[in-house]
Amino acid sequence: MREKKLSRRERLKAGYCREILDAALELFTANGYHNVTMHQIAMKSEFSIGTLYNFFKNKEDLYHSLVLEKCKEYAGMQFRALQKDADVLERIREFLSNGIRFFLDNTSLIRIFIAETRGESFNLRSKLRNDARRVMNELDEKVASVMREGVQKKIFRRLDPVHLTLALQGLSEAFLFHWMDYPEAFPDGLQADMILDIFTRGSTAQTAAAGPAAGRG
Amino acid sequence: MREKKLSRRERLKAGYCREILDAALELFTANGYHNVTMHQIAMKSEFSIGTLYNFFKNKEDLYHSLVLEKCKEYAGMQFRALQKDADVLERIREFLSNGIRFFLDNTSLIRIFIAETRGESFNLRSKLRNDARRVMNELDEKVASVMREGVQKKIFRRLDPVHLTLALQGLSEAFLFHWMDYPEAFPDGLQADMILDIFTRGSTAQTAAAGPAAGRG
DNA sequence: ACAATTTGTGACGTATAGTTCACATACTGC
DNA sequence: GCAGTATGTGAACTATACGTCACAAATTGT
Numbered sequence: 307m308r309e310k311k312l313s314r315r316e317r318l319k320a321g322y323c324r325e326i327l328d329a330a331l332e333l334f335t336a337n338g339y340h341n342v343t344m345h346q347i348a349m350k351s352e353f354s355i356g357t358l359y360n361f362f363k364n365k366e367d368l369y370h371s372l373v374l375e376k377c378k379e380y381a382g383m384q385f386r387a388l389q390k391d392a393d394v395l396e397r398i399r400e401f402l403s404n405g406i407r408f409f410l411d412n413t414s415l416i417r418i419f420i421a422e423t424r425g426e427s428f429n430l431r432s433k434l435r436n437d438a439r440r441v442m443n444e445l446d447e448k449v450a451s452v453m454r455e456g457v458q459k460k461i462f463r464r465l466d467p468v469h470l471t472l473a474l475q476g477l478s479e480a481f482l483f484h485w486m487d488y489p490e491a492f493p494d495g496l497q498a499d500m501i502l503d504i505f506t507r508g509s510t511a512q513t514a515a516a517g518p519a520a521g522r523g
Numbered sequence: 524m525r526e527k528k529l530s531r532r533e534r535l536k537a538g539y540c541r542e543i544l545d546a547a548l549e550l551f552t553a554n555g556y557h558n559v560t561m562h563q564i565a566m567k568s569e570f571s572i573g574t575l576y577n578f579f580k581n582k583e584d585l586y587h588s589l590v591l592e593k594c595k596e597y598a599g600m601q602f603r604a605l606q607k608d609a610d611v612l613e614r615i616r617e618f619l620s621n622g623i624r625f626f627l628d629n630t631s632l633i634r635i636f637i638a639e640t641r642g643e644s645f646n647l648r649s650k651l652r653n654d655a656r657r658v659m660n661e662l663d664e665k666v667a668s669v670m671r672e673g674v675q676k677k678i679f680r681r682l683d684p685v686h687l688t689l690a691l692q693g694l695s696e697a698f699l700f701h702w703m704d705y706p707e708a709f710p711d712g713l714q715a716d717m718i719l720d721i722f723t724r725g726s727t728a729q730t731a732a733a734g735p736a737a738g739r740g
Numbered sequence: 741a742c743a744a745t746t747t748g749t750g751a752c753g754t755a756t757a758g759t760t761c762a763c764a765t766a767c768t769g770c
Numbered sequence: 771g772c773a774g775t776a777t778g779t780g781a782a783c784t785a786t787a788c789g790t791c792a793c794a795a796a797t798t799g800t
Contacts, residue, residue: 315746315797340557343787354749359789420641424634424700462726468708472697473721480693483641484685491685504690508725509679532767532776560757571779572759582758 323361326351327372335415339369370437376415377438380408381445388448394456395506401449402478403498409482410496416482446471477501540578543568544589552631556586587654593632594655597625598662605665611673612723618666619695620715626699627713633699663688694718 329351333342344365348355362368387400409416423442453467453474462470478501485496546568550559561582565572579585604617626633670684670691679687695718702713 319747344789345787348750355751355789356749356791357747360747365788417641420637424637424641456726460728463724463728465721465726468701469698469717469721470726472701473694473726476693476695476697477690478693480689480696481686484689500686504682504686504725506725506727507680508721508723509673509682509687509690510723511677511680512729536777561759562757565780572781573761573779574777576759577777 322353322357326353326358326361326368327375330368331372331376331415334369334372335413335418338417338421373418374438374441376412377419377441381441383408384445385448388452394452394459394461395502397452398456398474398505399498399502401452402474402501405478406482406496406498413486416486420479446475449474474505477505539570539574543570543575543578543585544592547585548589548593548632551586551589552629552635555634590635591655591658593629594636594658598658600625601662602665605669611669611676611678612719614669615673615691615722616715616719618669619691619718622695623699623713623715631703633703637696663692666691691722694722 326347330342330347333346333350344355344358347368348358351358358368362371383404384401387404388397390397390400392400423439450467450471453462453470456462456470457464457467481496481501485492543564547559547564550563550567561572561575564585565575568575575585579588600621601618604621605614607614607617609617667684667688670679670687673679673687674681674684698713698718702709
């Protein structure tokens with residue numbers, strides 16, 4: 307039975323909310339938080355200013371809802387990928403290609419993610435750290451648990467799972483950003499395998515070990 | 524002969540400029556561009572608003588000067604490190620520890636760098652992309668040239684030098700940010716060797732090759 | 741069909757912050 | 771010491787943008 311006893315009115319309202327969020331997302335990704343006005347969002351979503359404030363407490367709340375929603379969408383997808391019953395490396399590969407696809411679909415959304423997790427949105431951080439960031443941290447922990455499994459199964463070297471997680475994320479971010487700035491540098495598109503290859507095998511030729519430099523203090 | 528024929532007045536002026544920039548840097552790194560007012564900068568630097576505008580065209584120009592200066596400082600240092608007459612891996616190791624030290628000294632400056640190169644400072648990007656970013660791009664090319672040398676000398680595998688550069692940067696950024704958020708996760712401090720180790724050797728155990736996953740499409 | 745209630749509207753209030761400019765002050769050469 | 775220039779000052783101007791609220795429109799129940 308339909309537990310979601312949403313009246314027509316409520317469904318309409320939800321739809322309005324969607325439209326506002328979608329309009330806002332486009333504007334925010336294109337211009338950044340501080341360079342988007344509530345008037346612009348009102349214009350684009352074809353509602354009046356007042357209506358925006360019927361749906362969201364204020365601008366920050368709107369932005370916050372937006373980021374949280376996208377974070378949950380991303381984290382949910384990645385969580386399921388890492389949960390699967392497959393080889394460790396296979397799960398990581400899917401994690402990578404999922405991430406690439408997600409940011410390819412939500413193109414410049416990644417700028418907002420970065421702005422939120424690393425950037426200078428200082429005013430907002432306080433709230434976002436406690437919501438969106440919590441979601442992302444949970445995901446990080448899940449990744450780390452897969453890494454730990456990889457270490458236990460001797461697939462990975464005896465490295466801190468958190469470090470492995472950082473490495474994977476750092477690599478993908480760097481490639482994603484470079485791809486965003488110079489798409490022509492990747493004629494075949496951004497491939498998960500390319501990143502996974504560097505992540506797993508590293509940079510050095512397998513015969514020549516990296517002993518000398520790594521052994522220094 | 525003193526080519527720098529700076530009058531006492533001019534030296535004074537330069538000193539004033541320094542004080543303003545230093546005050547602004549502290550504020551910007553602590554609060555981000557949009558959350559710092561010219562009034563605050565005036566207060567902290569102990570000058571009047573009007574004086575700021577005698578030195579800088581406007582707020583953006585001030586910020587721009589600041590970032591450009593720091594970029595040049597960073598890039599100059601790293602350029603010299605990469606220029607040295609040493610082993611490829613040794614130069615990269617110095618590049619890494621330089622970077623760590625620089626961001627350790629200029630602690631939260633890295634947030635601004637990231638905000639500039641990746642983040643949401645959309646208004647500013649136009650100008651900064653053409654100055655600060657040019658400096659950073661030159662540095663990237665220098666790093667890539669060292670990577671190319673490494674490939675030629677068979678120290679690295681036959682990988683695109685640009686990809687190697689991206690990998691190195693991605694790794695260091697990820698570790699730096701994690702260190703900033705969770706310094707306790709690195710009881711011995713952030714070591715260049717730790718990053719270099721992952722960069723060179725990758726994640727997988729050397730015996731078990733990463734064949735299966737990397738070979739997939 | 742009409743009243744009651746809920747929802748949508750956008751002009752306006754208010755606050756903030758970047759920038760200017762007329763004036764004060766300090767310095768320079770005579 | 772004094773005219774002339776350069777520099778420093780901060781109150782005031784202006785622009786912008788968030789958020790409100792009295793009113794309008796639409797919807798619901800009777």
